[in-house]
Amino acid sequence: xxxxxxxxxxxxxxxxxxxxxxxxxxxxxxxxxxxxxxxxxxxxxxxxxxxxxxxxxxxxxxxxxxxxxxxxxxxxxxxxxxxxxxxxxxxxxxxxxxxxxxxxxxxxxxxxxxxxxxxxxxxxxxxxxxxxxxxxxxxxxxxxxxxxxxxxxxxxxxxxxxxxxxxxxxxxxxxxxxxxxxxxxxxxxxxxxxxxxxxxxxxxxxxxxxxxxxxxxxxxxxxxxxxxxxxxxxxxxxxxxxxxxxxxxxxxxxxxxxxxxxxxxxxxxxxxxxxxxxxxxxxxxxxxxxxxxxxxxxxxxxxxxxxxxxxxxxxxxxxxxxxxxxxxxxxxxxxxxxxxxxxxxxxxxxxxxxxxxxxxxxxxxxxxxxxxxxxxxxxxxxxxxxxxxxxxxxxxxxxxx
Amino acid sequence: xxxxxxxxxxxxxxxxxxxxxxxxxxxxxxxxxxxxxxxxxxxxxxxxxxxxxxxxxxxxxxxxxxxxxxxxxxxxxxxxxxxxxxxxxxxxxxxxxxxxxxxxxxxxxxxxxxxxxxxxxxxxxxxxxxxxxxxxxxxxxxxxxxxxxxxxxxxxxxxxxxxxxxxxxxxxxxxxxxxxxxxxxxxxxxxxxxxxxxxxxxxxxxxxxxxxxxxxxxxxxxxxxxxxxxxxxxxxxxxxxxxxxxxxxxxxxxxxxxxxxxxxxxxxxxxxxxxxxxxxxxxxxxxxxxxxxxxxxxxxxxxxxxxxxxxxxxxxxxxxxxxxxxxxxxxxxxxxxxxxxxxxxxxxxxxxxxxxxxxxxxxxxxxxxxxxxxxxxxxxxxxxxxxxxxxxxxxxxxxxx
Numbered sequence: 143x144x145x146x147x148x149x150x151x152x153x154x155x156x157x158x159x160x161x162x163x164x165x166x167x168x169x170x171x172x173x174x175x176x177x178x179x180x181x182x183x184x185x186x187x188x189x190x191x192x193x194x195x196x197x198x199x200x201x202x203x204x205x206x207x208x209x210x211x212x213x214x215x216x217x218x219x220x221x222x223x224x225x226x227x228x229x230x231x232x233x234x235x236x237x238x239x240x241x242x243x244x245x246x247x248x249x250x251x252x253x254x255x256x257x258x259x260x261x262x263x264x265x266x267x268x269x270x271x272x273x274x275x276x277x278x279x280x281x282x283x284x285x286x287x288x289x290x291x292x293x294x295x296x297x298x299x300x301x302x303x304x305x306x307x308x309x310x311x312x313x314x315x316x317x318x319x320x321x322x323x324x325x326x327x328x329x330x331x332x333x334x335x336x337x338x339x340x341x342x343x344x345x346x347x348x349x350x351x352x353x354x355x356x357x358x359x360x361x362x363x364x365x366x367x368x369x370x371x372x373x374x375x376x377x378x379x380x381x382x383x384x385x386x387x388x389x390x391x392x393x394x395x396x397x398x399x400x401x402x403x404x405x406x407x408x409x410x411x412x413x414x415x416x417x418x419x420x421x422x423x424x425x426x427x428x429x430x431x432x433x434x435x436x437x438x439x440x441x442x443x444x445x446x447x448x449x450x451x452x453x454x455x456x457x458x459x460x461x462x463x464x465x466x467x468x469x470x471x472x473x474x475x476x477x478x479x480x481x482x483x484x485x486x487x488x489x490x491x492x493x494x495x496x497x498x499x500x501x502x503x504x505x506x507x508x509x510x511x512x513x514x515x516x517x518x519x520x521x522x523x524x525x526x527x528x529x530x531x532x533x534x535x536x537x538x539x540x541x542x543x
Numbered sequence: 544x545x546x547x548x549x550x551x552x553x554x555x556x557x558x559x560x561x562x563x564x565x566x567x568x569x570x571x572x573x574x575x576x577x578x579x580x581x582x583x584x585x586x587x588x589x590x591x592x593x594x595x596x597x598x599x600x601x602x603x604x605x606x607x608x609x610x611x612x613x614x615x616x617x618x619x620x621x622x623x624x625x626x627x628x629x630x631x632x633x634x635x636x637x638x639x640x641x642x643x644x645x646x647x648x649x650x651x652x653x654x655x656x657x658x659x660x661x662x663x664x665x666x667x668x669x670x671x672x673x674x675x676x677x678x679x680x681x682x683x684x685x686x687x688x689x690x691x692x693x694x695x696x697x698x699x700x701x702x703x704x705x706x707x708x709x710x711x712x713x714x715x716x717x718x719x720x721x722x723x724x725x726x727x728x729x730x731x732x733x734x735x736x737x738x739x740x741x742x743x744x745x746x747x748x749x750x751x752x753x754x755x756x757x758x759x760x761x762x763x764x765x766x767x768x769x770x771x772x773x774x775x776x777x778x779x780x781x782x783x784x785x786x787x788x789x790x791x792x793x794x795x796x797x798x799x800x801x802x803x804x805x806x807x808x809x810x811x812x813x814x815x816x817x818x819x820x821x822x823x824x825x826x827x828x829x830x831x832x833x834x835x836x837x838x839x840x841x842x843x844x845x846x847x848x849x850x851x852x853x854x855x856x857x858x859x860x861x862x863x864x865x866x867x868x869x870x871x872x873x874x875x876x877x878x879x880x881x882x883x884x885x886x887x888x889x890x891x892x893x894x895x896x897x898x899x900x901x902x903x904x905x906x907x908x909x910x911x912x913x914x915x916x917x918x919x920x921x922x923x924x925x926x927x928x929x930x931x932x933x934x935x936x937x938x939x940x941x942x943x944x
Contacts, residue, residue, distance in 0.1 A: 325763065326760055326762075326763045327760060327763025327764060327765075328764065328768055329763075329765070332768075344762065346762070348809055356916075357919045358915075358916060358917065358918060358919065359727045359917040359918045360796065360798035360800055360821060360918070361727070361728075361745065361747070361796065361823050361890075361892035361893055362726065362727045362728030362729075362890075362891040362892045362915070362917065363728065363729075363796070363915070364793060364794070364796065365791075365793075365795075365796055365797075366793070367729070370798075372780075372799055372800070372802060373780065373784075373799075375777070376780035376781055376799075377781065379773075379777035380777055380778065380781040383774075392766075393765065394766075395761065395762065395765065395766055397761040397771075397809070397810070397811075397812060398773055398774075398813075399761055399773075399804075399807070399808055399809045399810060399811050399812065400807050400809045401802060401804045401807065402807075403800075403801070403802045405626070405627050405628045406627075406692075406800070406802065406803075407626055407800050407801055407918075408666060408749055408800045409665065409666055409670075409798070409800060409821065409918065410626060410798075410800050410918045411798060411800065411918075412800055413919070418809040420761060420809050420810065422761075422762055489762075489763075490760070490762035490763040490765075491760060491762040491763050492762065514763070514764065515759075516760060516763070517760060
């Protein structure tokens, strides 16, 4: 097989250029379909053309760079839209690393590599919008009806890119998908390892709960007569922690991140509390068991405290297993370039690969995030790690070819 | 002595007019210094003037209606600010009942009666702010530095009333203070009695706490690495309940009524939580013991979870004994108008009378709260009970003159 050697400086230069679109301090403000996002995609299309790839925008604004020929080839990439206040590497790294691998492979006479930057991964309209539509998990009509927080529809947003839009590239054009990404968590940073080979992308469930009791005066209502909704939440939280502990793995997480106490005044026994429980795990069966414990614990606490309980806004994204043979090729490349400094791990964050995995073998590679920070202007990764990740990707591409 | 007869319809009409300021359904939204509160005070000042009283706003926004002459007279009243979501009678009843007694006494040639509506009884800045400052228990400078939950200072809030402000009326202008109030609890309603003669007001303490941990991604941050501020609060709440239970009496209460989670998003591990702990009891020694448990539990939980903990806005009001001779005069009037339908009782709610008792004899009269509900839009009292309470107050005023 042909060895492929990436050029670290070219990788970093392109990353810095991409950063300049929507730059804000050390981070970027480049949400999907904003002017900076569209300008960045036009620049990316030009860089693809310079790398011998034909740039194709699909109807939702996903940008593909297609190599010559009809044989199914490897697709690599991620997304170049950002959070409303995002870091410079979230998504961008996977796109530019793919571009560098495609260029380096062409220079080395390696296998053709296609590149993609998916649109709206960060959920302006819905979670992973661009890859979701391209993978056929949501129709274009459904997507068009989604609205952002300001009431703009997806149809209106993508109309701003209509002059660029071509067709959706067929899935059969590609043999597999590999996405490089920053970890966005602390695992590699804390362990001192440099490469993560992703085995699974966790599934996510979330439910919004409401406990309702009786709002009352905090001085004149005896403790035994209270129906305090906040106290119900505190007891639920404590019981839930104890009951989930024996069911989970070290990678399982659950979060109560949103809490609204009503009327939220120091001298009033809370009559109502709204809260969200979100849980993530790599196995559907475990997600199911957790769901059952969460629901029964909420009902038990509510019953005991004479609160009413209601649920709404249930969200569910199934876990996605990365293709074992593809992950093994990334692992082999990691062994070659970073022996002893890599690990297999799950992804606790959602990624486009979770959607693409429905239509072709998919795998992911992580590089460390300094201090585990992401979705923040402070997000960063050591330059050496960025280069190493791209080299591992290149070697995996060579082996895959 | 001159008999004083109140006019029930005039009392109810004025209560309904006051209710119209900030009305929301059957309740009111009229927190201290909001536009509805200030407009209500201006209307009250006009009604005082029509009753032959000189309206005087002091620097914190307490509104006094002073009768002509220099002789020390009886002061009656309560407060006209409301909870963020309050009932129509909490405070308002005592102010309008006082106004009606002042009018009725003047019409009957009875003793002069002064009227007061204290400001911020409901604790936007601190508990019983207006009567606390007027009674000299907190300096104006200290009060000015207090902040509400949105970070507005008391100095900023009272500046909105600066054009109305005069001096603090001297305590020596008044011989005693009597406050009528709805019970805000279930005792009279459950017993079928119509008048409560208050003997003591419980002490109250409250502290605002902050736990700070590390805000982070709810998918990629393993449970063992989290420093989740909300989880700290839940554990604190549960531990506190268990530790306070053996220290308290059936009349002791404690409440976590205000909780603010930051950034309060379902997919983010909370990095910060602000909350208020309030506790009430009739004995200073028990309040001290509870305080010690609350503080040590907060520190223990924070230490264990690697959160920082800070306290601010400590409020303390000692239990207050009502003046026996003044209470006896209210009791005599209750016997006259409601024989067999009154009782002596403690107040589990805090009232301005607890502050005023530090500078002059003070007493209180309760009327029933339907189903014991208060600090809620549902708060209500039978019209006959409202009229009876004002008549008992008037007869007590006549006897006191």
